[in-house]
Amino acid sequence: MKYIDEYRDGRLAKDIALQITAAANPAHSYHFMEFCGGHTHAISRYGLEDLLPSNVRMIHGPGCPVCVLPIGRIDAAIALAMRPEITLCTYGDLMRVPGSNGSSLLKAKAAGGDIRMVYSTLDALRIAEAEPDREVVFFAIGFETTTPPTALALRFAIDKGLRNFSIFCNHVLTPAAIQNILESPDVRKLGTVKIDGFIGPAHVSTVIGTEPYEFFAEEFQKPVVVAGFEPLDVIQAILMLVRQVNDGRHEVENQYIRAVTAFGNEKAQAEVANFFELRESFEWRGLGEVPYGALRLRPQYAIYDAEKRFGMVTPAAKDNPACECGAILRGVKKPADCKLFGTVCTPDTPMGSCMVSSEGACAAHWTYGRFREHAKAREAGRAVA
Amino acid sequence: MNVMMKTYRRKLDLKNGRVDLSHGAGGRAMGQLIEGIFHRAFDNEWLRAGNDQSAFTVPGGRMVMTTDGYVVSPLFFPGGNIGSLAVHGTINDIAMAGARPLYLSASFIIEEGFPLADLDRIAETMGAASREAGVPIITGDTKVVERGKADGVFISTAGVGMVPAGLDLRANAARPGDAVIVSGSIGDHGVAVMSKRENLEFDTDIVSDSAALHGLVAAMVEGGGQHIRLMRDPTRGGIAATLNEIANQSHIGFRIDEDAIPIKPEVAAACEFLGLDPLNVANEGKLVAVVAPEGKDRVFAAMRAHSLGGEAALIGHVVEDDNCFVQMATSFGGGRIVDWLSGEQLPRIC
Numbered sequence: 001m002k003y004i005d006e007y008r009d010g011r012l013a014k015d016i017a018l019q020i021t022a023a024a025n026p027a028h029s030y031h032f033m034e035f036c037g038g039h040t041h042a043i044s045r046y047g048l049e050d051l052l053p054s055n056v057r058m059i060h061g062p063g064c065p066v067c068v069l070p071i072g073r074i075d076a077a078i079a080l081a082m083r084p085e086i087t088l089c090t091y092g093d094l095m096r097v098p099g100s101n102g103s104s105l106l107k108a109k110a111a112g113g114d115i116r117m118v119y120s121t122l123d124a125l126r127i128a129e130a131e132p133d134r135e136v137v138f139f140a141i142g143f144e145t146t147t148p149p150t151a152l153a154l155r156f157a158i159d160k161g162l163r164n165f166s167i168f169c170n171h172v173l174t175p176a177a178i179q180n181i182l183e184s185p186d187v188r189k190l191g192t193v194k195i196d197g198f199i200g201p202a203h204v205s206t207v208i209g210t211e212p213y214e215f216f217a218e219e220f221q222k223p224v225v226v227a228g229f230e231p232l233d234v235i236q237a238i239l240m241l242v243r244q245v246n247d248g249r250h251e252v253e254n255q256y257i258r259a260v261t262a263f264g265n266e267k268a269q270a271e272v273a274n275f276f277e278l279r280e281s282f283e284w285r286g287l288g289e290v291p292y293g294a295l296r297l298r299p300q301y302a303i304y305d306a307e308k309r310f311g312m313v314t315p316a317a318k319d320n321p322a323c324e325c326g327a328i329l330r331g332v333k334k335p336a337d338c339k340l341f342g343t344v345c346t347p348d349t350p351m352g353s354c355m356v357s358s359e360g361a362c363a364a365h366w367t368y369g370r371f372r373e374h375a376k377a378r379e380a381g382r383a384v385a
Numbered sequence: 386m387n388v389m390m391k392t393y394r395r396k397l398d399l400k401n402g403r404v405d406l407s408h409g410a411g412g413r414a415m416g417q418l419i420e421g422i423f424h425r426a427f428d429n430e431w432l433r434a435g436n437d438q439s440a441f442t443v444p445g446g447r448m449v450m451t452t453d454g455y456v457v458s459p460l461f462f463p464g465g466n467i468g469s470l471a472v473h474g475t476i477n478d479i480a481m482a483g484a485r486p487l488y489l490s491a492s493f494i495i496e497e498g499f500p501l502a503d504l505d506r507i508a509e510t511m512g513a514a515s516r517e518a519g520v521p522i523i524t525g526d527t528k529v530v531e532r533g534k535a536d537g538v539f540i541s542t543a544g545v546g547m548v549p550a551g552l553d554l555r556a557n558a559a560r561p562g563d564a565v566i567v568s569g570s571i572g573d574h575g576v577a578v579m580s581k582r583e584n585l586e587f588d589t590d591i592v593s594d595s596a597a598l599h600g601l602v603a604a605m606v607e608g609g610g611q612h613i614r615l616m617r618d619p620t621r622g623g624i625a626a627t628l629n630e631i632a633n634q635s636h637i638g639f640r641i642d643e644d645a646i647p648i649k650p651e652v653a654a655a656c657e658f659l660g661l662d663p664l665n666v667a668n669e670g671k672l673v674a675v676v677a678p679e680g681k682d683r684v685f686a687a688m689r690a691h692s693l694g695g696e697a698a699l700i701g702h703v704v705e706d707d708n709c710f711v712q713m714a715t716s717f718g719g720g721r722i723v724d725w726l727s728g729e730q731l732p733r734i735c
Contacts, residue, residue, distance in 0.1 A: 001654050010718040047719020119585060231717045347727035368721040371710045
């Protein structure tokens with residue numbers, strides 16, 4: 001696969017790993033958080049951890065839009081989908097996300113809700129056009145990457161004069177959440193973890209650019225490297241972070257120069273700004289209320305806003321109290337530290353947000369990496385349940 | 386009698402006709418559908434006898450029997466359709482015991498309104514697949530359900546076969562040190578089907594690998610049958626599910642090598658684009674064999690010499706592991722688990 005295999009070259013990876021080992025000061029430990037679940041997935045899937053020296057540790061951040069969607073929003077979507085006039089369209093990986101009392105969109109579909117899996121916002125638009133008697137609601141979710149397609153769907157809906165199409169907006173923002181990890185009140189409650197730098201998601205920066213992280217890097221004196229999702233991208237970003245830490249720098253660097261620029265895609269940003277505005281606060285599952293961490297439709301587009309159009313309410317719902325997602329999302333704990341991990345909470349029966357989507361820290365560790373605990377335990381001569 | 390039939394029965398309009406409830410009601414229309422489509426397509430001496438069952442003789446020894454339901458969507462895909470799949474899948478389930486398949490049955494549940502032309506095409510493909518495999522469909526059943534109560538056509542096939550003397554393949558037979566061999570490139574069927582799914586159509590040259598594997602199995606048994614511990618066809622869930630099943634049933638682990646697993650570039654590209662892992666994608670013409678180390682070269686050579694095993698690859702070996710993990714050395718130089726799929730494989734949003 002041209003343009004993909006080049007970024008999965010094992011020999012080159014070993015070479016960069018050697019450079020990391022040579023650069024990393026053995027007297028220090030380095031803790032880097034990859035914010036985005038896409039990076040977590042890449043690290044786990046390619047076994048990147050095995051290539052890093054023991055004093056360079058990766059901390060898996062909260063960056064999976066499916067994981068951070070609170071239970072109440074899922075409950076609200078299910079309640080909407082069970083109304084007879086509604087067709088709810090959504091991306092596939094939302095279907096299994098647990099709501100309250102073991103519910104999910106997949107179960108609501110089996111119970112008779114008209115819930116359809118789509119691959120793009122345009123599919124939802126096509127359904128609205130083809131079935132004018134149905135109220136078609138697109139369950140919009142995702143970071144800055146998936147917001148422009150939602151804006152585009154709204155643009156098309158207006159141009160086509162579609163009156164049976166609306167958006168249930170759950171778009172969230174990356175920089176606000178990264179900031180929240182370091183300064184929210186919960187940090188004091190859960191304890192802090194040493195984070196020496198961040199890997200920022202390249203797909204987000206293709207839209208917003210690298211510039212929005214400048215303030216963050218300066219304010220918190222933490223280096224940020226915006227990186228792609230191929231394993232070589234990630235390992236190169238780690239080398240760049242190690243070098244920044246060694247040099248005492250805290251800059252925003254761009255590893256993904258093949259697509260990311262300082263100011264991003266300004267046309268897409270303008271389209272998003274046209275339709276959306278900041279929410280003062282929005283609950284992130286596992287992180288709690290994140291100030292200015294999400295978007296909603298602007299008042300002039302209220303007719304396309306499913307929350308207003310159908311008087312949707314988001315019921316209060318809490319995660320299992322034994323769930324350690326809050327601490328795991330902030331890197332304070334590792335997935336295997338949670339009592340629920342691998343017992344009642346697995347990808348087949350996810351309890352907490354980190355296990356919900358394949359990109360969540362717990363799901364990635366369960367699916368790709370849990371053999372490591374057993375290997376360590378075997379070496380230490382003890383059994384692991 | 387022939388004159389009466391010609392006078393009173395409706396002509397089966399294979400071009401524009403559709404299945405209606407009368408085709409499943411047990412009357413003349415049903416007889417006409419069975420005779421005009423299924424008997425014609427499957428033609429053999431047992432069906433021609435016109436009984437509700439078929440008597441057949443079997444040689445002495447251990448028999449195997451299997452049954453499977455086919456509900457694929459879409460019904461037609463590059464490289465086959467639900468009919469060929471229903472023949473190949475059941476033959477392969479028999480063949481994985483090392484057995485020689487002898488006879489098949491076929492049962493159809495058809496949705497009212499289904500085009501006769503499509504049914505005819507499916508039956509023709511089934512008949513051709515069965516003839517090519519040398520495994521006749523000797524009995525069957527037809528039901529028609531109201532519109533909306535099925536998805537076009539569902540097919541169930543059952544089959545019987547005979548196990549060669551001295552061969553006893555069991556799911557719990559894998560032992561540390563055994564070799565793991567896959568008969569060819571993986572994921573072709575799943576990608577071919579997905580390429581024609583509604584809302585997901587994409588251009589690809591990939592065709593389903595759907596094929597009857599009993600010829601390949603016979604060659605393997607002849608080449609080194611006593612060394613084969615077990616075989617599985619990695620259908621739904623792909624080779625990931627197959628290896629995990631075997632690991633749990635044999636209470637062992639696997640170490641496999643990502644670089645050794647044959648995957649066509651087009652399949653890898655489609656999986657990349659869809660966010661899927663080719664190890665989880667279905668196959669319909671491949672097998673995974675676990676072979677004792679002393680016989681692996683003979684079995685491997687026999688596979689390579691057969692047309693359906695020309696791309697066979699040694700992908701790893703069995704290890705002791707109480708956790709029954711399937712571990713893989715990634716092409717990137719790290720390690721990971723290859724796990725079962727959780728639920729259905731669903732596309733990720735980003």
